[in-house]
Structure formats: C-alpha cells, structure tokens
Amino acid sequence: MNETKTDLSYYYKSLYESEQKKVEDLESQLEESEKEIEELKFHLDRIKSSFVWKLSKPFRGALHVYERTRDRLRRYGNVRGILRKIRSKMREKKAASRIHGTKSFPNPEEAQRQQNEKFSRDIKISILVPLYNTPENFLREMIDSVIWQTYQNWELCLADGSDDAHKYVGEICREYQKDSRIKYKKITENLGISGNTNICLELATGNFIGLFDHDDILHPSVLYEAVKVICEKNADYVYTDEATFEGKNINNMIVLHFKPDYSIDTLRANNYICHFSVFDAKLLDKTGLFRSAYDGSQDHDLILRLTTAAKNVQHIPKILYYWRSHKNSVASDINAKTYAIDAAKRAVQDHLKQCGLEAKIESTRAFPTIFRLKYKLTAEPLISILIPNKDHKEDLSRCIDSILNKSTYQNFEIIVIENNSTESEIFDYYEVIKKHPQIQVVTYNGEFNYSAINNFGASFAKGEYLLFLNNDVKVITREWIEELLMYAQRPDVGAVGCKLYYSDNTIQHAGIVIGLGAHRAAGHTHYKEPKQNLGYMGRLCYAQNVTAVTGACLLVSRSIYDEVGGLDESFAVALNDVDFCLKIRKKGYLNVFTPFAELYHYESKSRGLEDDKAKAERYNEETARFRERWKQELEAGDPYYNKNFSLDYSDYSLKLE
Structure with missing residues (x-):
C-alpha cells in the first residue's frame, strides 16, 4: 500500500514538473515572440510613413469596408440584415437631429x-x-x-x-x-x-x-x-x-x-x-x-x-x-x-x-x-479564485488549465466549490487537481444557490482579494489578473470586471446597466457586438466606471466583500452579481469595467439557466424583488448610461419618443 502511495506521489510530482517545464518553455517562446513583435512594429511604423503606404490609402479603405461588411454579415446573417440595420441607424440619426437640434x-x-x-x-x-x-x-x-x-x-x-x-x-x-x-x-x-x-x-x-x-x-x-x-x-x-x-x-x-x-x-x-x-x-x-x-x-x-x-x-x-x-x-x-x-x-x-x-x-x-x-501594482497580494462547479469536467479543466498556463500573475489560490456533481469523471479530476499546491476543492451540500455557494467558498479563502469566476470561462489575456488588480487595489474602487466573449467572438459582457432589457432590471451593453467593435464613442477601448459587472469574472477586495455582507443568498440564480455591485456602490465605492482583461465565456452550460418552469418562476420572482429593492436607483436611471439611450437595446440606440 505504501509503495502504491509512493508511486502515485512520484507520478504526480513528475507530471507537475513536466507541465511546469512546458509552461517555462512557452513563456520563453512568448518573450521571443514579443521581441519579434516589437521589431515588426518598428518596421511597420517606417512603412506607414512611406509614400507608397500613403498612396495605398484608398485600397486600404476598401479593405476596411470589406472587413466591416464581413463582421456585420456574421452578426446580421445576410446583406438584407445589414441594410435593415443601416436604414435603422439612418432613421435614428435623422430623428435625433430633429429632436436635439433647433427643434x-x-x-x-x-x-x-x-x-x-x-x-x-x-x-x-x-x-x-x-x-x-x-x-x-x-x-x-x-x-x-x-x-x-x-x-x-x-x-x-x-x-x-x-x-x-x-x-x-x-x-x-x-x-x-x-x-x-x-x-x-x-x-x-x-x-x-x-x-x-x-x-x-x-x-x-x-x-x-x-x-x-x-x-x-x-x-x-x-x-x-x-x-x-x-x-x-x-x-x-x-x-x-x-x-x-x-x-x-x-x-x-x-x-x-x-x-x-x-x-x-x-x-x-x-x-x-x-x-x-x-x-x-x-x-x-x-x-x-x-x-x-x-x-x-x-x-x-x-x-x-x-x-x-x-x-x-x-x-x-x-x-x-x-x-x-x-x-x-x-x-x-x-x-x-x-x-x-x-x-x-x-x-x-x-x-x-x-x-x-x-x-x-x-x-x-x-x-x-x-x-x-x-497602473503600477503597489503589491502582489494573494488572490483567491472561487469557481463553483457541478460536473462539466471539460469546462472546468479548460478553465483551470487556462489560469495555470496563461496567467503571468502567480500569487493566487484556486478554490473549486463542488456542488451536487454526479459524474464519476469529475471526481477523478478533483483528485488530480488537488495535488496542485495552489488548488483546493471544497464541497457545498445543498441545492444550487450561486450566492450561497460563493459565500461558502469565500470562507475558505486566504487571499486579500476574491476573484469570482465561472467554470465555463477561458483566459485570453495573460495579464488578466494584473489588469483587474490595478483597479481593485485603489481604495476608491470596489468591484472590477473584465470583457467576455462568446465562442463566436461576439461580446457577452462589457459592463452592466441597470434598467436595461425586457425586465427593466439589468442588462449587458454592446451585447453580441463583434469583438473588434470600438463601441459607442470608443467605450469598448478603455476602462471606465460602470454600475455593475458580471459575477462570471469579478474581482473585489476581501475587506469590501465583508463590508457589504457578501452575496445576498436570497438571489439564488438571478441578479446576485448586480445586487452585490449596487451594495458596493451604495457604500461609496466605484465599480470598473476594463476591456484589457479578456476571457471567453462558454455560457451555454451555465448553472441555473435550464429551461424549466420552476427555475423560470424563481428567476421572475428574484427579478421582481430586485426591482423593488433597488426601485429608487432604477427610477433615477443608471448614472453611466445616458437617459437619451433606449432601454430596449444594448447597442446605445437612441430613445426617439
């Protein structure tokens, strides 16, 4: 028996050292690639200042039109869809000029x-x-x-x-x-x-x-x-x-x-x-x-x-x-x-x-x-990454592998919060990842409740910061943790959120606006826009204050989390992250969205969104309670979303009535 344990220990140690060596090799390759990029950028700048480059401007303009048309085709399905959108925007602009001009x-x-x-x-x-x-x-x-x-x-x-x-x-x-x-x-x-x-x-x-x-x-x-x-x-x-x-x-x-x-x-x-x-x-x-x-x-x-x-x-x-x-x-x-x-x-x-x-x-x-x-980091504190999980071994392993292999920030721990899994392969996977010195798996017994599960996970966290993360995300930006922490470290900042994409490279999250959407509770801006979209007045290209960010990737200091009482467990499925952010804002802190921390979000397998009557009823009940709790804030309107924008659309369409 002892020989078996020794053999397993040696196996996992060798496996870990092998994987670590791969990571180090990849990092070296990355450094070389970055040097090549800098060299290429230098040559590109010289090309752009040349006479030939300036002469080619009309052709490059045509290529830009082609690329924009391609992106619109992906979004709107066909040329007819694009034309409908263009006509809609032209009507909007004409109507807006009437409303906001001399009229x-x-x-x-x-x-x-x-x-x-x-x-x-x-x-x-x-x-x-x-x-x-x-x-x-x-x-x-x-x-x-x-x-x-x-x-x-x-x-x-x-x-x-x-x-x-x-x-x-x-x-x-x-x-x-x-x-x-x-x-x-x-x-x-x-x-x-x-x-x-x-x-x-x-x-x-x-x-x-x-x-x-x-x-x-x-x-x-x-x-x-x-x-x-x-x-x-x-x-x-x-x-x-x-x-x-x-x-x-x-x-x-x-x-x-x-x-x-x-x-x-x-x-x-x-x-x-x-x-x-x-x-x-x-x-x-x-x-x-x-x-x-x-x-x-x-x-x-x-x-x-x-x-x-x-x-x-x-x-x-x-x-x-x-x-x-x-x-x-x-x-x-x-x-x-x-x-x-x-x-x-x-x-x-x-x-x-x-x-x-x-x-x-x-x-x-x-x-x-x-x-x-x-921003310059003032310290490199321990960050506790909390990941709720039920089954879905493929999603979880992809998420954890991307954290371990891509993150340049290393002072973190991962706490996987197991909840009601039934598939044997996930428990086998838990046994593997528990060997990693930065990972632990804890078990929450009870029905699915996003807030309760994360609060439970936070009780095991040793970090100065808590990073709430869905199990169905994948890291894109190597410095994603630094990009979040550079804002969260400021004493005036509460929650910090990232930019999330669906697998088809359209935007899932770029900040949350309260009152937006059919339920008039909260919605994501620039939803389903192409990844390369600049956003309204360039908003997808710079960090900015927002009312709320999604709990699919949210960094907050442990002290602020405790100050607001954590996540409200009466919001089991819906709007728990928005409620949390509003509690933070009410305490006088700023919430920040940054587009420079990018992840994929394979949301199709998220928990609590299954199409059954009971969950739909619970969603409606929680939404109604959210609207009642934050009635005053909803009536005042989201301070970061101008009241001249329609609440029916996420693309900053103008309200024309």
Whole structure:
C-alpha cells in the first residue's frame, strides 16, 4: 500500500514538473515572440510613413469596408440584415437631429418663462472665448448664440490674438459691444489657446465661468439649464451633452455625444466632458485656469483639475452645445493638431501624480486621445479564485488549465466549490487537481444557490482579494489578473470586471446597466457586438466606471466583500452579481469595467439557466424583488448610461419618443 502511495506521489510530482517545464518553455517562446513583435512594429511604423503606404490609402479603405461588411454579415446573417440595420441607424440619426437640434430650442413662450424665472442664488456667468483669426460667419454665429440666451445674467469675455490680416475680428467685436455685457480686449501678440483664455479671465467679473470655443454655438437654454442645476443641487461644476455638426446648419449633426454622469476613470481615459462646462470661479483659486504647456489638450488638463477640486459635479443629459467640424478643427481631425495627443497624455499623467497614482499611458485603437492606463501594482497580494462547479469536467479543466498556463500573475489560490456533481469523471479530476499546491476543492451540500455557494467558498479563502469566476470561462489575456488588480487595489474602487466573449467572438459582457432589457432590471451593453467593435464613442477601448459587472469574472477586495455582507443568498440564480455591485456602490465605492482583461465565456452550460418552469418562476420572482429593492436607483436611471439611450437595446440606440 505504501509503495502504491509512493508511486502515485512520484507520478504526480513528475507530471507537475513536466507541465511546469512546458509552461517555462512557452513563456520563453512568448518573450521571443514579443521581441519579434516589437521589431515588426518598428518596421511597420517606417512603412506607414512611406509614400507608397500613403498612396495605398484608398485600397486600404476598401479593405476596411470589406472587413466591416464581413463582421456585420456574421452578426446580421445576410446583406438584407445589414441594410435593415443601416436604414435603422439612418432613421435614428435623422430623428435625433430633429429632436436635439433647433427643434429643441424654446418657443417664444417658453423662452420668456425661462427669462423671467427667479433663482435662489444670484449667478453671473462669465463666458470666456479666446479669438484667433476667427472666420466672420463663425464669429457672428458664436456671439449671437450668447446674446440669444434665455438666462440674461452673463458676460462675454473676448480676448483677440488675431494677426494683422484679420483685423475684422476686432471690428466685429467692437460692433457687438453696444451690448455692455460683451467685453473685448486686443492682445498685442498671440499667446496661444491657454494664454489668450487667461486674458479673457482677467476681464471676467462673474462668480461662475463658462468656456466656449470661438467657432461653436450654444443652445439658447444652456445657461438657464446650468443655473437651474447649480441652484437646485448646489453644484460647483456642471457639464452638458454635445453634438458635432458640419456645414451651415446645426441640424446637420454627424455625432451626437450623450455622456455618462461624472465618471473619474472614464475621464482619465477620455475627455468625455469636453463641452460645455460651467463652474464656480472659486475653484480657480485652487487650480488656476489654463496652462500653456498643455495647449491642444488644455481642456482635458483643466477639467481633470477642476472636477478633482469640485465638491459636486453635475451632468445635464441634454445636447446644449454644438461643436462645429471644419478642416482646421479637432472635431474634424485630431491630426490637424497632433500635439494635442502628447499634451493630453501629460495632462493625465500630471493628474494621476497629484492623486498619488502612477500609470503608463498609451493611445488606443479607438482614437489617439482615448487612453489605456496601465497602473503600477503597489503589491502582489494573494488572490483567491472561487469557481463553483457541478460536473462539466471539460469546462472546468479548460478553465483551470487556462489560469495555470496563461496567467503571468502567480500569487493566487484556486478554490473549486463542488456542488451536487454526479459524474464519476469529475471526481477523478478533483483528485488530480488537488495535488496542485495552489488548488483546493471544497464541497457545498445543498441545492444550487450561486450566492450561497460563493459565500461558502469565500470562507475558505486566504487571499486579500476574491476573484469570482465561472467554470465555463477561458483566459485570453495573460495579464488578466494584473489588469483587474490595478483597479481593485485603489481604495476608491470596489468591484472590477473584465470583457467576455462568446465562442463566436461576439461580446457577452462589457459592463452592466441597470434598467436595461425586457425586465427593466439589468442588462449587458454592446451585447453580441463583434469583438473588434470600438463601441459607442470608443467605450469598448478603455476602462471606465460602470454600475455593475458580471459575477462570471469579478474581482473585489476581501475587506469590501465583508463590508457589504457578501452575496445576498436570497438571489439564488438571478441578479446576485448586480445586487452585490449596487451594495458596493451604495457604500461609496466605484465599480470598473476594463476591456484589457479578456476571457471567453462558454455560457451555454451555465448553472441555473435550464429551461424549466420552476427555475423560470424563481428567476421572475428574484427579478421582481430586485426591482423593488433597488426601485429608487432604477427610477433615477443608471448614472453611466445616458437617459437619451433606449432601454430596449444594448447597442446605445437612441430613445426617439
């Protein structure tokens, strides 16, 4: 008997050492491949700067169209399906332009009502506009849009750095000075965007400040709406939604940007706030205005500083700013001002330093000024990976093999929570994996209850962090644990979730929105979109704050898990992860979705989703109870999902009623 045990021990030890050697060999191959990739990238960059590459742009464009068509065919089944989708989007865009363009302007009666409304505070808004060689029609339309404001307590501060060939700029401004609220100063030399705007500030006497570009247009009610929020919610920083238009008519919108409520991780990765902001002038005592070193991305730099200093940032989910796209504008092409990319990176880096954070910042495929932040890990704590399981040996082995063979982060333990398995092969597999020093198998006796099973597993966990993981996932990203931990390690962050794909390379999870879907409880955004989709305004390309992430892959610190009381066991099948995330949010923590931790999710074999009457009834009961528990939050709407989006679709389709 002892000889048998010794033989088995030697066998498993040899097997483990053999597998470890394979892993080390693969890691060496990977390092060599990464070096080759860097070398190829260098050569690719040289090719892209060549004349031949530029000449081939039309052909590459055709290839891009082909690839997009192929992806759409995969999603919509046939050309007819694609055409239906295109027609639907065209109708949506046309309807949206009607709703959010000039049709949204107040009629004479409403304009008079807004003009006569009395507010609880005396708010004077100084609108700062740096001028430089502004085309005459742009200049007049910009000034007129301020004069036509329904809220009257404003002043327009114009600092003109135009050259001698554009003297008409000053002449037009002096013409408008018949309105005493318009202040103008000619600058002897152009000081750039930041310097010219700082001159505007010297003219300002308002207790709130608004920043306005010289070639854009304000909605007539934007100041009224801002003052209303300032007074009703005691806000010291307010921002609005915006639209980009081209040509002479603001109704010719090419992009409608409906934004989330204040979201610091989103803002670090992407200056989503942009236009239009109104803020308490006292904030400038702490932050100062523009810094010339960040010209080109001076807005991103300032917004990061102001919102960090502000006590109450509020968002108005209405398009109240119209950003003109023309050949020299960033709205038209970021390459018209390439220095903006470097300035934006430095602005984010400076902001992070002020917050005691350190990260490497890289441009993403979505846009040069949409960033991937790679935070430095402050420690390498033990992470307990909890995997509930019943039978499905193939799924579980694939999951565990991918963790062991692909993860670059090594300080983890795996706790498999066995629940009601009946197949002999799974118990044989348990005996094998229990030999691994990082794996243990514990048994939960009782009927399936996702929350109870994971809470039970957590009682065995030794880690500082808990990583809830489904048994039917497979790791793609080697640094997946680091990508999750870099956010979870922050004291202001609660749950962190990854990006999950189905086996057909469509998206299963990219963050959860409460209220989305047929049951109006919660749903996944960008659901079933192709893997390479950039997402709405590039959202699939950067880490961002969300209300909830899926429990199929969710990292949280043990301390926060304990603080919120773990998973609620009354949610046995449905919405337990969303309920958990909402409890975390209620405690004041942020939840984060990152697209840089990627896994496959073979969801077809998930527990608790079988098609039988009892489970369907339980699902409906839990959904109803979720809606009742979080009624207030559902009525308020998901703060990271603009109320102008439809709750019937996951692809950020606009609500058009």
